[in-house]
Amino acid sequence: MKKRTLLLFIVVFAFNQSSIYAQNTDMFSPKYIKETMVKVTDWQMKNQIHKETDWTNGAFFAGVFAAYETTKSPRILDSLMAMGERNLWLPHPRFDHADDIAISQTYIDLYRIKKDRRMIQATLDSVLKMRKIKGNEVKKHGIAWWWCDALFMAPPTLAKLAVTLKDPSFFVQNDSLYKQCYDLLYNKEEHLFARDANYLWNAQGEGKKEANGKKLFWSRGNGWVMGGLVKLLKEMPKNYPTRSFYVTLYKEMATRLLSLQQADGLWRASLLDPASYPGGEGSGSGFDCYAMAWGINNGILNKATYLPAVQKTWKALNSLITPAGKVGWVQPIGADPRRNFNSESFEVYGAGAFLLAGSEVIKLKK
Template sequence: MKKPTLYRLMAVLFFTAAVNTGAAAQSKKANAYFKDFPKGSTPQEVGKRVAEHFVETPHGNVGHGPSKFIIYPETCAWYGSLTFAKETKDKALLDKLEQRFIPLFTTESSMVPEAVHVDNTVFGAVPLELYMQTKDQKYLTLGRQIADQQWSAPEGARATPQAMEWYHQGYTGQTRLWIDDMYMITAVQAQAYRATNDPKYIERAAKEMVLYLDSLQRPNGLFYHAPDVPYFWGRGNGWMAAGMSELLRSLPENNPDRARIMKGYKTMMASLLKYQAADGMWRQLVDDASSWPETSCTGMFTFAMITGVKNGWLDAATYGPAARKGWLKLITYLDENNNIREVCEGTNKKNDHQYYLDRGRVTGDLHGQAPVLWCATALLR
């Protein structure tokens, strides 16, 4: 071997070792904030209680009564329960979560939501997760069909001029520029990518995310609920934070949209750090100190920070304590039945500051249960 070649090889090996050492140090630093939790507050204990509670919960959502089809809060809690089962290698829990799904192929098939709206289409994330854990082809077939339908040409009453314009620009016809969407769209498309390794799915989600970042993120890093609703609603911003985290977790390093999305994510995280209350909570309106502490957004922001620290996107010394504080305060809102309190009820957009402050506060709503499960999973990844 010629000396220059040997020197180059040694340089590559040295660089690789340095990178790996740096990554290991970052991981060790991150985990220092995410271990040694007090008894009863570990992600294993909390996640198990909340996931088992979900298994026993009928289809639907708190305050809505029986549902004609699976609605997105249930999807989000189901997905969180499945990912928790995976990280804890809890086969018994996985079996229960799968048994909940099996009737949707037969006696409860009418409950599978029609994939014509972002809130319905996110359901595909659940069968795709079941496929990845069980390798049963029927779950992949259903989940992929739903993910593909999201990018198909709008039909019937859904084929509005605006929807068709989005579709012809390469976006989903389900685009509506509400911040909620960027979890709903991202979750199912990222899951389809993870299940198939087909890059079209993650590229769709990334392209869509950039559209929402450019349309809704403000200079302070936070997001309006919609272009015509200039309020920083807590859970709406939570959907964006969680959506970007899920996307970046799987988006290839060489994707042309990754840098833009990472910039949007980091700008948001820096702003959230400033608005976190001393006890670890975030509020119903993120930037309004007079608004009430709200648990679903706190769970989502905490999930986003845990994920960022664990993956090395965020400085562990800066964001690790904030994420730990968020988790420990969040779980104090769980009651003796493992229902989380102070969850903002389902909320449509409205250009009215007081409207957001007056939203009802619900206990056990799956909008709030789901982020607890996401956090537990993220802490264990």
Template sequence: MKSKILGFVALTAALMSCQPKAETFPTKQEVLNKMVLTNQYFMDKWPDTGKSIITNKERPSNIWTRAVYYEGLMALYSIDPDQTFHDYALSWGENHNWGLRDGITTRNADNQCCGQTYIDLYNIEQDSVRIHDIKASIDSMMVTDKIDDWDWIDAIQMAMPVFAQLTKLTGDTAYSERAYDMYMDSKVTQGLWNAADSLWWRDADFLPPYTEPNGEDCYWSRGNGWVVAALVRVMDLLPNDPHRDEYETTLLQMLEALTHLQREDGFWNCSLHDPDHFGGKETTGTALFVYGMAWAVNNNLVDAATYKPIIQKAWNAMAKDAVHENGFLGYVQGTGKEPKDGQPVTYTSMPDFEDYGLGCYLLAGSEVYKMAE
């Protein structure tokens, strides 16, 4: 009898060892390790922060792709105040003379995105040169009545937080009021928000009757991620903004819709309503959704018991399946505006710009870190 019992125990132990290890929520150190690893890879690859970016043509490195990376770097710095991170961001601003692509007369949100980090660095050390050009650019918009500049949803993330930062910095609510007007123009007047699905069309090209191959509307993952990030950043900067209800309601509606669209492997597809149209793991949209969900949990806006497993599954998937041993970030869709752009998206594929994907990942990590034990 004793031998049978021992045999049963041994068999049970063997069977248990074959079971997949249950996923657990990462520790703070585990989250930070992945953030530091991926960031170090990028800093090592780009030691010269003023070096132009060359893809199909040469571009200055204060364009939106690099600006999104620095948003993420400043988020990393906020939880791990390593002087190296600060100095790397500072040298970027200095190497560009704290300027904007196309100068201070630009109204293009992509060109203004760098201002988010410029203002963050000004808040650390009040050197007026750091914010001169970005403030001048926004001020030049404020003296006009034009509010329809944000005719693609990426723009909401690129520029709306700048208006919020200037309100917080100066106390002048005219900036945040103008941002609200521009946001509502995109949402309602231009009609880029679909209340029926609680998601955004990327721009007018994707409004009905445009459909994906399966007949569904085209909701681009990263585009919706940009809006999630913008709403988070604006509410974080201005928690008592008079339009807080609008921003919070829209964010929560989006997050609820996204919970039903997560892939079994933890990622989200490029095309949120057509998983077969360039379906597969994609890091940037996934990271931005994690950023929004984790921020909502950390600010007690959603039920943690509902969202924590979703966040855990997504973060662990990115950490395990997207992050290479050397810190390179895989499954990053290249630039574009829809699911077919920047393909193929694979573990080893190199996007045309690899900076903004890391920025999205670092933003996500900064909020997951706060959730972790």
């Protein structure tokens, strides 16, 4: 009980401090956003903790490329190119695992600038191989994308290939695999995704639940889906036959997540039991901020409804950043809500989520 009280005090103190800071800082000025994005990029680049082609860095480098697009920093572009060269433009080893082609999103983005086929050939080989061979994921789980995180990792890669190579068969491949995951994990009553089949509930309502008796829905898991939907829709042609399915899903989830945002602007690690998880969570909140800001910028979400929520989240996210550029309050790697993190906790995908959010917040019209 004492630990929980102390934690609550730390959270309240942190946000009080951030409120004082916010009064003297225009967190929505392009200058501030660009400078902060560069600072976060630099700090995280210097504090790598995973293999660069790992899924965690797939999410981070997606954010770094967004930072390059926003700032046009030659240094950031050079760092991304050096990363690709170090890794010989290879994705992670498993051809059939969505996590292992997350890094390929950045490879394809860089290919669009440099037009060097080496940058995408290994990715292309992996994705085409997946069409022909039943991989371990299908053998083990029945479907390839069996966990909701996969919907951030792989769909944007397939969509980018479809657009870059002018080959709609990659969109068709994505549609098939995406719908399988949706049919398995999407809860049509809650408008949220279960993390995987271990978090589903039977007809009697039996399954994993939170302390308050409600079903367990993980913040970052649904943040993965929202971020992935944005990156997919950004690539997908407006007249693509199944686009309406993804737009409807995006709007349903945005509506539900808006109702679950907490007063401080952040989402808790557990969406339906926020009281059990004091303190906001940086990565899920970052992806939600990114997704909602994009929806406003593209006329899909009502500005009057969603802009206040995005503004609150952006201010709150900036309160999680240290002067050096570390994004704190990020839940460590896991598959469900955890309490084992604090202001010192960071992960590369937390920085990636912040950078993606900044890339859309800067486009908001005052």
